[in-house]
Amino acid sequence: MHNVPITARRAPLRRVALILAALAGAAPAIAEDFGDTPYVQTPQNVVDKMLEIAKVGPRDFVIDLGSGDGRMIITAAKKHGARGFGVDLDRRLVVLANRNAAKAGVADRAVFYERDLYKTDIRRATVMTIYLLPEVNLMVRPKLLSSLRPGTRIVSHDYDMGEWTPELSLVMDAPGKTVGRDMKSKVFYWVVPATVSGTWRWQVTTAGRTQDFDLAAEQMFQNFDGAVVSEGRSGKIEGGKLAGDRITLATTIDDGGGATRYEFSGRVAGDRIKGEIRMVRNGETSKTPWVARRVEKRQPRHMSLPPPTPFDPPR
Ligand SMILES: C[S@@+](CC[C@H](N)C(=O)[O-])C[C@H]1O[C@@H](n2cnc3c(N)ncnc32)[C@H](O)[C@@H]1O
Numbered sequence: 001m002h003n004v005p006i007t008a009r010r011a012p013l014r015r016v017a018l019i020l021a022a023l024a025g026a027a028p029a030i031a032e033d034f035g036d037t038p039y040v041q042t043p044q045n046v047v048d049k050m051l052e053i054a055k056v057g058p059r060d061f062v063i064d065l066g067s068g069d070g071r072m073i074i075t076a077a078k079k080h081g082a083r084g085f086g087v088d089l090d091r092r093l094v095v096l097a098n099r100n101a102a103k104a105g106v107a108d109r110a111v112f113y114e115r116d117l118y119k120t121d122i123r124r125a126t127v128m129t130i131y132l133l134p135e136v137n138l139m140v141r142p143k144l145l146s147s148l149r150p151g152t153r154i155v156s157h158d159y160d161m162g163e164w165t166p167e168l169s170l171v172m173d174a175p176g177k178t179v180g181r182d183m184k185s186k187v188f189y190w191v192v193p194a195t196v197s198g199t200w201r202w203q204v205t206t207a208g209r210t211q212d213f214d215l216a217a218e219q220m221f222q223n224f225d226g227a228v229v230s231e232g233r234s235g236k237i238e239g240g241k242l243a244g245d246r247i248t249l250a251t252t253i254d255d256g257g258g259a260t261r262y263e264f265s266g267r268v269a270g271d272r273i274k275g276e277i278r279m280v281r282n283g284e285t286s287k288t289p290w291v292a293r294r295v296e297k298r299q300p301r302h303m304s305l306p307p308p309t310p311f312d313p314p315r
Pocket of ligand 1 (some may be wrong): 038041065066069087089130
């Protein structure tokens, strides 16, 4: 995570108050200002959609970063039987959210803390919800990617995460929206990918012959590229993709006597992959277990992307 001082982090939030005011135009009061951080509610129909997209259920632990009046976690508990907590810097909102949880009868499963989202331990989450700002999303992105378990679902209201392509995005009517002129909201959805950057090694035995394989992977969020090398011959990774801990890739290696197409699918657990290899050679298909171990670990490329540039307030 980028180490940004709290004052610098909060600056964009002050900016959003200005943006919100500008967006609102002639419309009357919009963002309620609880102190120096802008507070804007997600309309209830958008909350419902976000939780539906993330398929929140009774086994989920949902965390809302910047929880406002608590509606996201309270709805997750009341309508979907989930548990979770929200954090907000504003004490009055935290008191309000805990009061709302009690009124809704879910105070045992929806709890709110006065806490800075950057200092919050989020490792327990199976679902994360956010309604922050574009720059804040980018600042929090490394924390989400490095702390959350592969497969954790993230849903964001209105703002994306820069270079991290969402699995799903939509625009919907938001009749209760208190900011903007068009009464529309955007929703973005991602799944935290396993980390596979580095070199992986395995062996394949076919017709009594054992071959060594190396996979060198360079990862950018849920995608990776690189090469598979076996006995001095290499094939480019095609369609290298992570869906949580599920990994798929393909390659074609020509050994001089003909080309073999390899299709890999499996599950990543730390420095191990277990799955299956489908091989096609001369029109014949065979399958064999795929058990790989990482022999060299590297930082994924997405962890060294530059942080957002500091905001210059409008004059
Ligand atoms: C746009 S509101 C979203 C409220 C709620 N999640 C919702 O969707 O209705 C953003 C909230 O984040 C809180 N916030 C801003 N910066 C924060 C930080 N660094 N740590 C915790 N909360 C923060 C604000 O006080 C505000 O309540």
